[in-house]
Amino acid sequence: MDQDQPTCSAKGCQQDAVWALLWNNPKLHTPDRRKTWLACEEHRTTLSDFLGARQFLKDVVPVSEVGTG
Incomplete structure (x- = not known):
């Protein structure tokens, strides 16, 4: 696991985020606002699936396409 790489948002997971x-x-x-979970x-x-079931x-996208800092 890379210390500079963001980690997964799943509870208890410490793996590097890819998505x-x-x-x-x-x-x-507002409709244009985007919150971000990392996976x-x-x-x-x-x-x-969790977000999709709620229509959220x-x-x-690949994590490299968003600013995580």
Whole structure:
């Protein structure tokens, strides 16, 4: 695990993030706002499914495409 690499947002996971899950809760956020969860390969599907079931998930992109700092 790289110390400069952001870590997965899944509870208890310390793996390097590979994916950025861009989401929005329309009851709380303006339509153009994007919140970000980070996911390792193992947790990409479960985190995406969680957000998707609530219709919050807007996009999944490689973590290198978003600013994480």
